[in-house]
Amino acid sequence: MTINFEVNGARRIFEGDPFKRLIDVLREDFALTGTKEGCGEGECGACTVLLDGRPVNSCLIPICQADGHRIETVENLGIPERLSALQKAFLEEGGAQCGICTPGMLLAAAAHLKAGGKADDLSIRRALGGNLCRCTGYQHIVKAVQKAAKAPRKPRRKKA
Amino acid sequence: MRGDAFSMRVFRPASPAEAVRLFAQNPDALPLAGGTDLMVGWNSGRLNGRAVLDLSRLEEWRRIEVTDEGARIGALATHSEIESHPVLLKRLPLLAEACATVGAVQIRNRGTLGGNVANASPAGDSFPALAVYEAFVHTVSKEGRRSLPILEVFAGVKRTALRPGELIERIDVPFLPQPPARQFFRKVGSRLAQTISKAVGAGLLWLGRGGVVLGCRIAFGSVAPTVRRLRSVEECLHSGRLTPETIEKACAALSSDISPIDDVRSTRLYRMAVSRNLLRAFLTGRA
Numbered sequence: 203m204t205i206n207f208e209v210n211g212a213r214r215i216f217e218g219d220p221f222k223r224l225i226d227v228l229r230e231d232f233a234l235t236g237t238k239e240g241c242g243e244g245e246c247g248a249c250t251v252l253l254d255g256r257p258v259n260s261c262l263i264p265i266c267q268a269d270g271h272r273i274e275t276v277e278n279l280g281i282p283e284r285l286s287a288l289q290k291a292f293l294e295e296g297g298a299q300c301g302i303c304t305p306g307m308l309l310a311a312a313a314h315l316k317a318g319g320k321a322d323d324l325s326i327r328r329a330l331g332g333n334l335c336r337c338t339g340y341q342h343i344v345k346a347v348q349k350a351a352k353a354p355r356k357p358r359r360k361k362a
Numbered sequence: 363m364r365g366d367a368f369s370m371r372v373f374r375p376a377s378p379a380e381a382v383r384l385f386a387q388n389p390d391a392l393p394l395a396g397g398t399d400l401m402v403g404w405n406s407g408r409l410n411g412r413a414v415l416d417l418s419r420l421e422e423w424r425r426i427e428v429t430d431e432g433a434r435i436g437a438l439a440t441h442s443e444i445e446s447h448p449v450l451l452k453r454l455p456l457l458a459e460a461c462a463t464v465g466a467v468q469i470r471n472r473g474t475l476g477g478n479v480a481n482a483s484p485a486g487d488s489f490p491a492l493a494v495y496e497a498f499v500h501t502v503s504k505e506g507r508r509s510l511p512i513l514e515v516f517a518g519v520k521r522t523a524l525r526p527g528e529l530i531e532r533i534d535v536p537f538l539p540q541p542p543a544r545q546f547f548r549k550v551g552s553r554l555a556q557t558i559s560k561a562v563g564a565g566l567l568w569l570g571r572g573g574v575v576l577g578c579r580i581a582f583g584s585v586a587p588t589v590r591r592l593r594s595v596e597e598c599l600h601s602g603r604l605t606p607e608t609i610e611k612a613c614a615a616l617s618s619d620i621s622p623i624d625d626v627r628s629t630r631l632y633r634m635a636v637s638r639n640l641l642r643a644f645l646t647g648r649a
């Protein structure tokens with residue numbers, strides 16, 4: 203089956219098994235290894251990507267369901283030389299330790315802030331409720347998101 | 363074992379008519395909506411070699427339509443769409459609230475109401491609300507269309523009354539003729555997000571002059587193989603006043619309406635106690 207979709211702003215074509223999981227297509231076919239697999243059952247959120255701007259678990263999506271849709275992975279948030287305010291805040295606040303949960307946390311948090319979500323403790327914890335972290339104890343992650351919420355918005359690159 | 367993509371056959375109908383035709387020709391195919399139940403099973407390797415009928419292109423079934431009588435919720439409407447729908451929030455708040463407690467945002471962005479119903483888990487969080495609103499599940503197959511009262515859809519743990527080749531196309535939820543005096547939805551789990559209910563309940567209560575109970579509908583989930591309307595409790599309350607004695611009688615009647623079990627998430631005793639507390643809180647006006 204041929205799947206036409208958009209990944210991080212670029213048109214992509216995938217030819218292969220329609221039931222290959224989105225996470226495996228991203229990692230194996232497009233070398234986007236920022237997206238991590240934790241549980242493979244929808245519980246941990248390590249595999250979170252944005253589908254048409256909304257956080258979803260890429261371990262639960264067969265690639266056929268991405269046909270005609272827009273996917274964003276952590277690679278789209280920023281690059282080491284030019285990090286997003288959210289990524290900077292995670293570094294500064296100690297929001298990342300081993301890093302396995304971080305891509306998912308960043309995308310879930312980015313979607314929450316972009317959608318105009320509130321920056322109080324409870325709202326952030328609710329928005330990140332589907333993302334487990336075994337290292338930080340969450341406190342630093344919440345602080346990082348709050349810090350990013352206060353940062354002035356940088357003008358973003360125009361999408362194709 | 364893991365899911366083996368190579369072993370799967372996938373149908374991707376572009377219209378409901380095509381979906382029905384393909385399902386009639388392939389009655390063993392597994393319908394796929396948001397995949398938040400199905401893909402968990404698939405990832406574990408249990409569904410290898412199966413055919414899948416992917417419904418996700420059926421835009422017609424994604425819509426939420428509001429009429430004078432109620433809401434027609436397409437089977438593919440997601441929990442996120444329902445919890446944020448302005449009319450549902452106002453007119454069917456218990457359903458909107460229930461959908462808002464499903465999983466976490468990633469699950470709600472994919473998981474559908476039709477998939478929740480078809481999966482028929484004893485802990486399906488939308489069911490008590492659908493039961494007190496007396497929703498109808500509309501199905502379609504090569505044989506034609508059916509409309510089933512929500513309580514008749516569930517045949518047991520993870521079993522429905524759906525026939526081979528039959529799909530849920532939408533769920534109709536009538537608006538209430540009179541606004542209730544009191545209503546409640548509560549989900550009890552071990553944490554706020556991503557939690558499977560130990561008990562989940564919804565209730566509506568209409569009161570007349572002098573506090574006489576004119577009507578009441580209460581339903582609980584996770585405390586029996588399928589969602590239960592509390593018929594004995596409702597009968598206890600009808601036409602009387604909510605005196606402490608009546609309330610205690612109603613709470614005692616609860617044990618004939620539900621049959622909780624011990625499992626990994628909780629115990630029979632805990633579920634019974636927490637259900638009784640939820641009921642008492644509702645009837646005394648504390649919930």
Ligand SMILES: Cc1cc2nc3c(=O)[nH]c(=O)nc-3n(C[C@H](O)[C@H](O)[C@H](O)COP(=O)(O)OP(=O)(O)OC[C@H]3O[C@@H](n4cnc5c(N)ncnc54)[C@H](O)[C@@H]3O)c2cc1C
Nearest residue numbers: 244393395396397398399400465473474477478480487530
């Ligand atoms: C981490 C996690 C947390 C969860 N938390 C909750 C929770 O808190 N509360 C809760 O109630 N559920 C929860 N669930 C279960 C699940 O998300 C919901 O039941 C969801 O509504 C299922 O919808 P879906 O579209 O993803 O179904 P799918 O997985 O696509 O399908 C589920 C089943 O229904 C069948 N089916 C789907 N659509 C139709 C249709 N239109 N006609 C006929 N058959 C159909 C499929 O063949 C399959 O058997 C959770 C799941 C996960 C993975």
Ligand code: FES
Nearest residue numbers: 240241242247261
């Ligand atoms: S790997 Fe997808 S949710 Fe855990």
Ligand code: FES
Nearest residue numbers: 299300335336337
């Ligand atoms: S930083 Fe290690 S799991 Fe979150």
